[in-house]
Amino acid sequence: MRKLFTTLSNIWKIEDLRVRIINTLLFLLIYRIGTYVVLPGVIYSSLSNSQGKEGLVGLLNMFAGGAFSHASIFALGVMPYISASIVVQLLGIAVPYFTKLQKEGESGRNKLNQWTRYLTIGITALQAVGYVKSQLQPNQISPEINAFTFNLMSVVILTAGTLFVMWLGEKITDKGIGNGISLIIMVGIIAQLPGAFLTEFSVRTGGKGGLITFIVELIALIGVVMLTILIVQGTRKVGVQYAKRIVGNKQYGGVRQYIPLKVNAAGVMPIIFAQALMFIPAYIPQLFPSVSTNPIVMSMANYTSWAHNLLFAILIIVFTYFYTAITINPNQMADDMKKNGGFIPGVKPGRTTSEFIDGIISRITLPGSIFLAFIAIIPAFASAIGVQPIFSRYFGGTSLIILVGVVLDTLQQIESHLLMRHYDGLMKTGRITGRTATPTSAGTTPPVI
CATH class of the missing domain: 1.10.3370.10 (SecY subunit domain)
Structure with missing residues (x-):
């Protein structure tokens, strides 16, 4: 135990490391707050507690830290960025232009990052349309707002939300500790763990096992x-x-x-x-x-x-x-x-x-x-x-x-x-x-x- 407290004290003594840890926690806090900000026009009380819990939707909801089921502005999380990164990585093998960029050092990486960002925008916009059409029912949308206006506004906000989360990840990488995108996904997964733990505990202690x-x-x-x-x-x-x-x-x-x-x-x-x-x-x-x-x-x-x-x-x-x-x-x-x-x-x-x-x-x-x-x-x-x-x-x-x-x-x-x-x-x-x-x-x- 003394070794643990000594190590924590040493971590706090290093100014650069202390600042990076604080920056990381603050950026992650901003992300977690954003997962509870509901899309404008959505009636939060109409969202079911079981919405987004099973199958592929449940997996996406876990990666998004529950934002998927909350109809949050961060509902799509960083998964569009991950998809875009995979596509660009595969293009680096199949397309000579991208292969050449991979060998150009820092300038080539910057160009690949730009391509990844552009592709992220396109993928996010498509996924945002699918999310609005499949996950939000008419009774969950305020009747005071026009359907076309709501759909257009939601797609723009969801796309902007994913880009903001991507920006947070890059800031964590530059100003914080470790890979920012990975940390955001990890925090989303951990955020669901206490609820899953309590659910399993209540089921088992309630007589099932x-x-x-x-x-x-x-x-x-x-x-x-x-x-x-x-x-x-x-x-x-x-x-x-x-x-x-x-x-x-x-x-x-x-x-x-x-x-x-x-x-x-x-x-x-x-x-x-x-x-x-x-x-x-x-x-x-x-x-x-x-x-x-x-x-x-x-x-x-x-x-x-x-x-x-x-x-x-x-x-x-x-x-x-x-x-x-x-x-x-x-x-x-x-x-x-x-x-x-x-x-x-x-x-x-x-x-x-x-x-x-x-x-x-x-x-x-x-x-x-x-x-x-x-x-x-x-x-x-x-x-x-x-x-x-x-x-x-x-x-x-x-x-x-x-x-x-x-x-x-x-x-x-x-x-x-x-x-x-x-x-x-x-x-x-x-x-x-x-x-x-x-x-x-x-x-x-x-x-x-």
Whole structure:
């Protein structure tokens, strides 16, 4: 306990770190207040407490911190920005113009950011139209306002709200701690946790399983969190030796470094891609009522069925390999290593090095993808054995991986400030190990989200 208070005191002593933490908390407070500001013309008392709690809508509501069900000005959250970022990232592989921008350094990144912002506006406007049409019923809108005026005004406000949240995320990144967009998503997920916790507690203590069952669920949740940390932290270190160089009166190189290859280099993206495809069977009965009684369609539309989860797990494994392949380029890593006079001991530079790195990535990606698929399907099995749907989402899937990844990244940022000023780290052993280490010039670190 004394160690904890000493660490907190050291954090407060560092002025730059203290200011960054305060800025982060203030920006997040602004975001949380905005999630309760209702769209003009919406009758708040008419919104149902169960609105936006199930299926895809429930997942979006979780990422938006409840703003989706509140008909808030921040109802769409940062998900349009995430979608735009994914599209731009994929364009960087398929379109030569965007590939060229990725290699132009700071100026290229600025142009890609501009393209991302423009695309965010378009995606947000389309999603805003869909939100107004599908989520808001006529009896939830004030009769004193014209329908066309309300629709146009709501689309503009929802688009502006998402852009403001995106601006808050960028400010947190510049003036605060860690990745601002990731922190905003994390805060939205955590905001739903107390309500989910109380709901599950009241159901269990109300006669459905009892207190012992609730304690067992908490122990299982802790175990899943520990397993997720192992996956997020896991790295395979490839040793790299650099030749000695004499520049003037100084010697460079001659030291052994390493390339940290992550077991789960794709992060949460495979789950997001697979989840988007798995929502298609749920909409088939709505589009084609005649096949709604088909056993295969019914099984695939039920997210607790074995067929649904088996296909979901296979898609995650496939997308993990796909996303790892497009984010990590062994050829570029080998070329950068060769240009800087580095080599892997016992491996020839050039193509042989590239094949060696690619082989390691292929081997470590398999267990990483299997564990990722296992964590992704845990919420479905938790719901199948009686855990409330709103609480079962915290047993795995996208929300848990985002929570673990963002918390570890934030702790890493704080620890780096402490160690840089010769204070002890957050952990008793001195530092948080296994997270994103300082890569060599041949290493690349993919984004968290």
